[in-house]
Amino acid sequence: MKSNLSKQNAVSFVVGFLFAIGLAVSGMTQPQKVIGFLNPWDWDPSLLFVMLGAVGIHLISYPLVKRRSSPLLDTKWHIPTRKDVTARLILGSALFGIGWGLAGFCPGPALTSLASGDVRTVLFVGAMIFGMLLFRKTEPHLKLRD
Amino acid sequence: MELNSIFYSLIGGALIGVAVTLMLLFNGRVTGISGILASSLSKPSKEGLWRWLFIAGMIAGGIFMHSLRPDFFVNLSGRGLMLVAVAGLLVGYGTVMGSGCTSGHGVCGISRFSVRSAMATITFMLFGFFAVQAVRYFLGDQI
Numbered sequence: 001m002k003s004n005l006s007k008q009n010a011v012s013f014v015v016g017f018l019f020a021i022g023l024a025v026s027g028m029t030q031p032q033k034v035i036g037f038l039n040p041w042d043w044d045p046s047l048l049f050v051m052l053g054a055v056g057i058h059l060i061s062y063p064l065v066k067r068r069s070s071p072l073l074d075t076k077w078h079i080p081t082r083k084d085v086t087a088r089l090i091l092g093s094a095l096f097g098i099g100w101g102l103a104g105f106c107p108g109p110a111l112t113s114l115a116s117g118d119v120r121t122v123l124f125v126g127a128m129i130f131g132m133l134l135f136r137k138t139e140p141h142l143k144l145r146d
Numbered sequence: 147m148e149l150n151s152i153f154y155s156l157i158g159g160a161l162i163g164v165a166v167t168l169m170l171l172f173n174g175r176v177t178g179i180s181g182i183l184a185s186s187l188s189k190p191s192k193e194g195l196w197r198w199l200f201i202a203g204m205i206a207g208g209i210f211m212h213s214l215r216p217d218f219f220v221n222l223s224g225r226g227l228m229l230v231a232v233a234g235l236l237v238g239y240g241t242v243m244g245s246g247c248t249s250g251h252g253v254c255g256i257s258r259f260s261v262r263s264a265m266a267t268i269t270f271m272l273f274g275f276f277a278v279q280a281v282r283y284f285l286g287d288q289i
Contacts, residue, residue, distance in 0.1 A: 005192065011172040012196040016203025017210070018165040019177065019249075024211035024218045026158025027151065031223040038271070038278040046155045051252065053159020054166070058257035061167040071174030078175045079258070080245075085265045092244025093251070096180075097270030099236030101277025104223045106248045107241060108179040110234075111201060115208035116219035123227060124234040131238020132184045144243075 004073045011073065020112040026050040029113045031104025038101050088144040166254055178250025179204075180241035229281075244270075 027033045027046045036044025070076055100106050105113070105124050113121045166177040173196070186197040212219055225233070241247045244266055246255065251270075255263020 005195075008173045009196045009199045011168065012200040013203035013206075015165045015169045015177060016200040016205075017207040018168070018203075019162055019179075020204040020207025021211055022158045022161030022165060024158070024208065024215070025161060026155045027218070028158070029208075029211075029219050031221050031225070035223055035278055038274045039282070040275075046151065049152050049155035050159035050162070053156040054162040054253045055159075055257050057160050057163025058166055058253060061163070062170065062257050065167065065171045071170065072172045074174045076174065078173075079170075080176065080255075080260070080262075083261055085262055089244050089262060089266055090269050092240045092242070093266040093269035094244075094273045095236050095240030096244055096247060097240070097273030097275075098277045099233040099238075099240060100248075100270060101274035102236070102281065103225055103230045103233030104221075105230075105233065106179075106237065107183055108204070108247070108249050110237075111179065111183070111204045112208035112211075113219055113221075114205055115212035116216070116221070118219070118221055120221060120225065120227060120230045124230050124237075127231045127234025128238035129183070129187065131235040131240075132180075132187060132242050133238075134235070135239045135242040139243075 008073050019108065022054075023109050023112045026053070028109045029116075031109075033104075034106070034109075035101070035104040086144075091144075162249075162253060166249070166257075176250055176254045178246050178254060180237075180247040181245070181250055184238075184242050225281075240270075 023029055026049075028050060033044050033046045036042060037047035066077075096106075103120075103124055105121070107128065110121060110125050110128060114125060169175050169177045182197045182200050185194065186201060188194065190198075237247075244251075246263065246266060248267075248270075251260075251263040251266040256267060
């Protein structure tokens with residue numbers, strides 16, 4: 001399995017690279033397009049077409065790939081199987097949505113846009129990482145069911 | 147919206163679809179960027195190295211595209227530093243609490259008909275809409 005681990009690492013790099021190119025080509029590294037999607041009064045449908053392209057491909061590829069008993073470089077799948085809709089899921093998604101609308105960035109486009117060197121992007125990514133660490137610190141006090 | 151712009155969005159989206167398919171086919175994993183980033187902040191391990199490489203790939207992909215088309219990276223949102231910092235904090239906190247973002251829930255989850263991901267996606271789109279309207283109301287149209 002040792003060699004497979006390094007092959008998995010190589011695949012991860014390539015997937016990250018392709019994903020970033022996809023985001024930039026699709027327009028998602030321009031926050032005004034995301035904000036425009038969330039504003040029906042001056043609607044920019046870009047995000048809709050990005051989702052159509054991405055989900056359209058994966059809707060077909062997912063069941064085809066999952067016909068296999070295991071992935072090519074691993075012995076088992078690592079796909080989430082939970083089905084329960086929890087308060088934690090909804091509250092977390094609501095907070096994420098507010099931040100997404102405020103800046104027009106979600107995690108992928110923000111990481112990709114670091115290349116621009118724009119101080120707002122760097123600040124956003126720093127604050128996002130801080131927020132992730134902050135959740136871990138505060139989680140035990142929230143008494144949310146997992 | 148121009149036809150050209152629709153074409154770019156579809157092609158870029160399809161490329162994202164291909165990328166998440168490769169991750170699934172080879173590594174058997176969901177390409178959820180918030181999850182990958184949050185887990186990469188844990189203690190480094192050999193088994194977790196792929197997350198660092200994924201992030202490095204994203205940053206490298208960004209640099210590559212920026213060298214070809216810097217106009218793809220222009221931020222005309224008009225959002226100030228304070229707002230962006232609060233937004234980043236909420237995105238980081240919320241995506242870990244809600245176990246995912248636009249990629250994990252929106253693209254990967256919806257493609258496998260996950261009810262959890264569909265509910266999460268509806269929620270963050272709805273609250274994203276509220277946030278944009280709040281900015282419009284309090285700060286005016288900045289776009």
